[in-house]
Amino acid sequence: MLGILTALRKSIMKLKLKQRLIILNVLSIIIPALAIIYITISMTKGIMTQQTIKLTKNTISQVSNNIDALINNQVIHRSNILMYEEKLYDMLKNNLSDDAEKERKKMVDIVLYGSNVSILSVLSDYISVAALYGKNGELFNFSLPAAKEELVLERLQQMGALTRKKNHVIKWYPAQKNFFTVEKSLDIRQEFVVIASRAISNPKTGEYLGTQIYTICEQAIYNSYSDIELGKTGKIFVIDKAGNTVSHSNENELLSSAINTELVNDILKMGDSVFHFTIDRNKFLIITKTSQKSQWITVGMVPEKEIYGEINNIINYIMLIMFAFIMISFVSMVITADEIVKPIKKLEKAITAVENGDLNIRVDIKGDYEISKLGRYFNRMLDQINKLIQDEYVHERKIKEAELNVLMAQISPHFLYNTLESIVWKARAMKAYEISEMASSLGKLFRISISKGNVIVYVEEELEHVKAYINIQKMRYGNNFDFHLDIQDEKVLKYKTLKLLLQPIVENSLSYGIEHSDKKGIIRIKVVQDGNKLTFEVSDNGAGISEARLKEIKKSIYSDDEKETINQNVPLNQKYSQGPGIGLKNIHNRIQLYFGAEY
Template sequence: MKLFSVKKLISPTVSIQGKIFVAFSLVTLLAIVAVTSIVYLYMRETVKNNALTSVMDSIRQADESLNIRLEEIDRLNTVVVTNKTVLNTLLSATEEASYEWFQEQKRIEEFLSAVIAYKAYISRIAVIGLNEKVFFVGSPWLDKNVIKTPMMDYLIQNGSRHAYFHQTGSNDSIVTGRHIRYNRETIGVVMFDLDNEFIKKIYDVKPTPDSMLFVVDEKNEFIYQPDNSSVAQETIIKLSQELAGSNASVEKAIDQRSYLVISRKSDYTGWSTLALVPMESLLSETVRIRNVLAEAAIVVFIIILFSSLQVSSRITRNIRRLRSMMMHVMEGNMTLHAVEIRSKDEIGQLYQVFKSMVEELKRLLEGIKTSEKMKHEAELAVLQAQIRPHFLYNSLNTVKYLAKLNGVPNIEEVAESLIELMRGVLGNSNEFLSVQEELQYVRSYVNIEKYKYVEPIHVNIEIENEELLQYRVLKLMLQPIVENAIIHGIASAEHGGLVLIRVYKEQKELRLEVSDNGKGMSDEQIKALFEVKEGGTYTRFSGMGIRNVHERIVRLYGESYGVFLYSEPGRYTKVEIRFPLLPSTDSA
């Protein structure tokens, strides 16, 4: 109750520090909100400009990629129209289905195949003579009926250098061609068909998932348009005409939705590329920026809160120091490490009173500790005085002598072991002895206990290093552990019992481990081993249980040492004693 009262006194619900902290927090919050809003608006505009630049670059790269392919086709056009095989074939008078015609077809198709070899973007190459000779490689199928089509007329009229024609319908593709001339007269046309999937791949530019891109030629025909277009073609053509011949961007309301329209015209083909990007999708990036700004604002706000807390704490510094001292005392630390409070106000007076109280408490605790030590020593003295050693030695020697005279070696062995055990317990007043002596007491105890059971008791001792036998331990540490292993562990087991004692060093500690293969122990049984029996005494031979051994070690060396028990019912029990390394030169 006293500790609870102290906690209430040093934890006020309302303080000057809290008021200052709240005031600083409100001012800081208003400032951060204002600055964050300004930065967000600026970043929003910046994101919009960056998106515009990105879309323009994407369109430019698509146009340049297509231009590179068209320039390559133009060079192939030149190769074809100047080839002697092509000219000779178109000028020859051979008729179709003759042997000479088949030879010409073979030669020209081999030449055309070589021209477009490894050009995956070319779906077909054809040489068409005005004399109705048609040769082609690729697909789709082509015959002499192509001569009477509008495409042929367009290529003948505009094919002095190169011309482009957009086929629609089932053969949706882009055709680029050039007429073939001989003696300044047009004798035919060579044309290349670009794969429509190649065009779609080049112009499949999507700055945002719902953006759209259109390519319109000079005849207002669509070279490319997205499959999911929600904007009418008339609207796109109108926008193309409004922005014709310019590389610009405008915001337009189309079908009650705001779009950023970006236009670019190719100098090589004359085609116009229009990108329609919805404004809400374009500015969706600002949502992420807003979240980042909010997170940054929260971090800054927390930092400023911490700073304001530090500033406000200066006003109540002495109160906090006194509170810290009280908390240390509540935790059992009687040493005041804090800086002394020298103020002359009420806090200084409280500090002097508290300091006097701690000194008096330390004095009382030292007295209690001394009394407990004297009490413990008195208990050991009373324990050893309960039986007179000389009388007991003489009696046991008489039993041993009579057993030897009557030829009873087991009684002789028991008597001799009991004499050795009693000599160590009653004849040695030191609280410490060597590991070797402690193991000898255990051997004597086992020699006595083994005659109580039908099945033999096997006790094995493993020493990691012979030097460990000379280290000093508390007297009678192992005997209660081994006794518990024999009586509660393997005595009631149906099979032969085994007790293993290991002595080793680990993590700068001396470890004594006792394990058995008996019936094991439950959590309740383990807990009972560390409890005092009825009447405040122990019922075992030594007068000390496992709990007593644990408390003796903890009292001298702290909570990190003592007895640690591990068990699994029906399988095993392992008791580990952790003890500091005390060489034989240490005083008992």
């Protein structure tokens, strides 16, 4: 130990004075602070846990008392009143004959007694006398519109609610769908009811008269604790002595009655108690309270992580305050270095982005010292680079557009179009119909070429241009080939495309395919929509092309040597008539110019 301390002392002595002072201050503060924090956490956690358990027990006891008050005031008290309603005695003793009038007479009794005996009307918003069962086996269902009597009697007998005993103890049955009425509710808490039954006897003579049956909407029980929260995800539910669900704060679990079986067994075994229970590795604090009136068990179920989560939050605040004092001296020294390093890292990151091709990035360095000035110089440099690139792009595009305009303007299209129209009429007058047809097609060709100076035309116009060109070539080749146009969807005709795309390709098919073939040629144009893209496919059954020549053409089409196209000393009328590669490259370049490099 002495050797370790000696080595530690020598290491510290080698440090600068500033570093030694920092280490001395940190050690003198952290050791006592950690001891204080440990003691504080242990005491605070124990006290707050006990307080949370006590508060939750009081809450569950209050819920149980609320339910007892509901049962006592709305069911037991009203049941006692109904016991003394002598107006009902005759109805309960009645033995209706099995004839066609039985149902009508029973309904008359239900309506008559229902209006004259106030206790038979709704006791509260969710509690009512569902039915009365007479000593002679007659059922009077006051839950209108009533369900079929046979079904109601069957369910009551299965439950054991129609025992003919002078036992005035109320019997309770767990939450279930209301089978007394055919009326359904969209609210599950109003659809589910708890059923209570109690014998009716004459208080004076003790004569057994029948059974009174109540329905209590689960909503009434839920309202006793609906405004109570046990943490963020805690649950409250009520079960009877058999473990059946009476009420639940979670509607889905009420509907499925899916309370953990082992948990229910522990609750029934332990009675009023506080214990811990684990479900799927999640620990819960369970607090139970048994009702004095109904013997129902009210259960509070709180996730322990939420209990200790609140405690841990408070402890964290304490630790945060204590550590704040510890870290102030350290942070104040780090800030200066950080203020120097941070802008350098920011500038380094921006330079790396520029190296990877991102010329739109900028750095924002506050202040008026050397690094901030460097950042502003860096931003101005990128602005200049972007401006030069943009100017070069505009310049190149203007050159390409000028070339295209010169190429398209070499022939006066208006003059030729008007002259061809005159030829058409002269030929028709002389009955030279082939000449007329050829001149008319050539006129269409030039008319579409003009297109009011528009570079973008409808697909329909572009196809008309190709058809006109095909008609002229058919006359030239003596109908030595057929033309097929395949359009999968007519709506593509109203889409737009570049003018003069297809005619050069069709010309290549004739010149290098059909013309060198011995069989009758076929040229096919297929127009397909693929998502948000339009595909034109031009094919023929001509002589074909060698693999070497095909590679050569592809290489010339996709070559990036734009300067060669622009600067070479070749007249434009020669530049675009040097074979299929030049024409296809022209089409490729025009498409990319107007629609982007991905096409």
